[in-house]
Amino acid sequence: MSLQRQVIAPPVPGLDAARSFAQPMSMVVRGGEFLFVSGLTAVDPQTGERIRGTTMSETDRILANLKLLLEAAGSSFDKVVKVNVLVHSMLEAPNMNEVFARVFPEPPPARTVCGARLPDGVKVMIECTALA
Amino acid sequence: MTEKLSRSTIQPKNPVLNVSRSANLPHVPGIRIGDYLFLSGMGPTDPNTGGRNHGPIGEQVRTTLNNVKHMLESAGSSLERVVKVHVVLADISHMDEMDRVYREFFPVNPPARTAWSMQLRFGNGCEIECLALVD
Numbered sequence: 001m002s003l004q005r006q007v008i009a010p011p012v013p014g015l016d017a018a019r020s021f022a023q024p025m026s027m028v029v030r031g032g033e034f035l036f037v038s039g040l041t042a043v044d045p046q047t048g049e050r051i052r053g054t055t056m057s058e059t060d061r062i063l064a065n066l067k068l069l070l071e072a073a074g075s076s077f078d079k080v081v082k083v084n085v086l087v088h089s090m091l092e093a094p095n096m097n098e099v100f101a102r103v104f105p106e107p108p109p110a111r112t113v114c115g116a117r118l119p120d121g122v123k124v125m126i127e128c129t130a131l132a
Numbered sequence: 133m134t135e136k137l138s139r140s141t142i143q144p145k146n147p148v149l150n151v152s153r154s155a156n157l158p159h160v161p162g163i164r165i166g167d168y169l170f171l172s173g174m175g176p177t178d179p180n181t182g183g184r185n186h187g188p189i190g191e192q193v194r195t196t197l198n199n200v201k202h203m204l205e206s207a208g209s210s211l212e213r214v215v216k217v218h219v220v221l222a223d224i225s226h227m228d229e230m231d232r233v234y235r236e237f238f239p240v241n242p243p244a245r246t247a248w249s250m251q252l253r254f255g256n257g258c259e260i261e262c263l264a265l266v267d
Contacts, residue, residue: 003167003265005213007241018242024235025245031215031265032168039246086248117224117249127246129216 003032011072012045015065020048021120028073030132035073039086039127040066041120050120055092058124059099067103070130079131080109086125090115096124137166142207148182149199151175161203164266169207173220173261174199175254184254189226192257193233200260201237209264214243216263222256224249230258 008028010016018025020043029036042051042058045068051061070076087096093113101108109128118125142162144150152159152172162171176185176192177199185195201211221230227247243262252259 002267005215005265023245024231024238024242025217026242027244029215029244031263032166034215036216036244036263038244039248084246086246114250119224119227119247119249125246125248127244 004030006030008035008073011068014043014045014048015069016048017041017043028069030073033132034081035070035075035130035132037066037069037128037130039084039125040069041118041122041125050122052121053123055087055095055123056099058122059096059126060103062124062126063099063103066126066128070128073132075130075132077103078105080104080128081131082129083109083111084127085111085113086116086118087113088115088118088123092123137168138164140164142169142171142203144199144203145206146179146202149174149177149179149202151177151182154182162207164207167266169204169209169264169266171200171203171262171264173218173259174203175252175256175259184256186255186257188229189221189223189257190229190233193230193260194236196258196260197234197237200262204262204264208266210267211237213267214238214262214264217243217245218261219245219247220252220259221247221249222252222258226257 042061176195
């Protein structure tokens with residue numbers, strides 16, 4: 001029996017950044033026992049519009065949205081396995097970290113942080129793998 | 133208690149696309165763990181010559197995704213069974229052009245994806261890695 005592959009719809013249309021920004025991706029895909037979440041950027045979950053702010057405020061918004069996406073898929077922060085964080089400048093990593101540390105329960109997931117060029121001038125992008 | 137997952141190496145049927153072997157890199161083209169496939173990052177390698185296709189970014193993305201497709205099919209999977217993709221571009225301004233070609237390969241229920249830009253090796257314009265389920 002082959003592993004299940006299922007696209008999981010966001011709980012509200014505003015969280016469907018793939019649709020808001022016409023991106024060829026699904027926000028959350030279940031593969032077997034895992035959930036894979038696309039790289040998220042800061043958007044207003046009500047309107048779907050991009051929210052531009054500081055690295056801290058964008059991180060805060062992304063993680064709040066990630067929580068909603070995970071919960072809609074039957075998962076949660078305490079089931080996150082691995083997080084990859086892309087920041088526009090590694091000088092901003094401590095600011096991202098401050099918010100990140102507040103949000104994840106102990107013990108937090110495995111994580112990689114990397115400085116990268118990000119699309120559309122966003123400051124932070126966060127993706128994760130979680131248990132379904 | 134779940135049963136132990138087996139681990140094996142996967143190879144492209146076309147040996148020209150086994151870049152890790154031909155360039156003597158310390159990785160394999162992919163690993164199968166249970167029914168999950170983890171592919172190494174692939175670039176725009178010409179499947180006939182093994183050379184690098186450094187044409188326009190749209191062509192590079194098309195060559196790369198065809199290579200990913202070949203790799204998946206060599207290992208008993210397909211583009212439809214991909215769950216997560218990483219797309220890395222050398223130039224962030226190529227995002228829209230990458231998307232245009234990418235869309236052709238994942239027309240319905242596309243996988244989760246993260247796309248960004250950073251420095252790439254060998255002068256490649258793109259590198260793509262993915263995680264898929266076997267059929």
